[in-house]
Amino acid sequence: MTAIDVCYWNYAHGGRTHANDVGEGGNYNFEPLCRVIGEDDRWPHILILGEADRYDWDGGAGKWGAAAAMRAAGGRPYTPLMCHLPRDWGDFAPAIFVDLQAVEVWRFRQPHQPGYAARRRNVLEARIPGRADVWRVVTGHGDLSGGLQRLLDAQELRPLANPEFPCVIGMDWNSTPSGPQWEHRDLDQYDIAWRRANRILWQHGQAQTGPFRPDTRALDYLCGYWNNGRRDGGIGFHWVAELAGDTTPTNLPTATGRQQATIDGFIVNEPWRDAIVPGSYLVQQLDPQHPESDHCPVRVTIDV
Template identity: 30%
Template sequence: MVRVPIALFNYENGGRSPDGGYDFSRLQCAFADVDEPPALILFCEAKNYRDHAGVAKYAAAEALSDALGVPYVVELGSMPRGPLPPAIFYNPNLLVLRRWWNQDDPGVYDDQRNVARFAVRGSSRTPEERLEFLAFVHHWEPLSGDVRLEEAKRVGRYGGPEPLPVIGGGDFNGTASGSHLPQGDWVAAPFRQRAHKGVLGSDGTWGPDTRALDHLIGEWDENTHQRRDGCGFHAVAEVAWRADPSQPILPTVNAGVDAGGGLLVDWLLANTAMADHILPATYQVHVPDPGHQPPSDHRLVTVTAEL
């Protein structure tokens, strides 16, 4: 078995400053306390990384390589609504990239965008026998739960019966159902912000709009503490929580960013074939030192799979 550490991080504006420059020292700080260098980083908000011959994306990869002591290769994904596409960084000594549709590639379907096919280099000496897995990264619509549900439906096919292990994640800009998850005070935010991730119930009270995540992982049943239906994905945060319920599921947005409190919006999801390879004790939401400025508005999330 080969250990494949995986990270998910929404780096605010990709490190881009108002003057157009980039600060990757904060990116390095975000990864300072990882137990082992990630083989794969699912990255959100690669803002303007395509510009100027990709100078920013290569600088980000170089900064991560310098900080973590391993080489990183970077590929940019697709985002139709603005210049903040997701990206993947991977260690070519551990992983072989076999498929990744670029933004303007002809013949690509929407549900294939931002989905990588990897082989694990150490799983076999021969390419034909190497273990493969799929990995996706998305940054869903922040303003509309209806749009997020449509985005979830495009991801749903990878939950099953896909025979390959699948790990995916991103800033999904919403949470799932279940009182065991971080909860917010929905009346603490102005209406406009409340309406982005929340929904007004039939009883006249506000709560989270969980439709998109529930579509993928199933709706939470408070009586059985199980999820019903869904497309076959497992939330890695819940896999870890079930293995050790004494450890609460943490928000992935830093304190003071969202009125009413931070939610779990940066999700790692695994299909059944991948969930069996996840090491639950390695799941971690990296909470920044309260004595220092956080590297980003979102927190780094890491986990390790053995493949």
């Protein structure tokens, strides 16, 4: 077997300076990317960047610039694969950087090309050079509109639970699974309704005034709901943080005072449930003086 290091980081706007959600911003600064991802020389074989902001513009200057910067900093010779998000989200889709010396890309489909379908969005089908067995690395981004849309997106991931192909999915889910160790517990403390709305399970009538319940349906659909100390249901995926017994939050404190939670992370299907290398799961802590993003990188090693 072969150990493959995978890292997911929702790196704010992919390093675009002074960027914001309406598309403004300046040039890229890849120094923080190299410093964080290359910490302790732990360059992953597969790196998923959660916000590859405009990386495909201008002939792919962003994605190739990021790859070149990491290589110049002593990193791996990455090849970037540009991902896509549904419903015209804009230019914030993730990118998957692959070290082709360690991982062979078998298939990676792009929109508007033959054979593309929504169920194949952002699905890297890969194998170890010299081996025939195929496995999958997948990404996306939890919708900010609310839990219903996140649930619908999670349902599109259903075919990836197929145990014939080992699979890991890493993203910012913008939610958590159910369970007291994961759920947001500060929903009743929000004094601005629109800040709370995308986190709560929306209910009609009197329930709209609280107490509020977190909307965990997306990850519960995939991994099962929390029931008396265990997961029941689900479609065959497992929350890697839970397998590792690590509840470290992945988002940083904000001025709004929101609760930190584990909203970034990986799920694996059944063939890889026992393939996580013990002790390899890590929420990498950022320098509080220079965090570079409002999310921490999440790392794991899988014995493929």
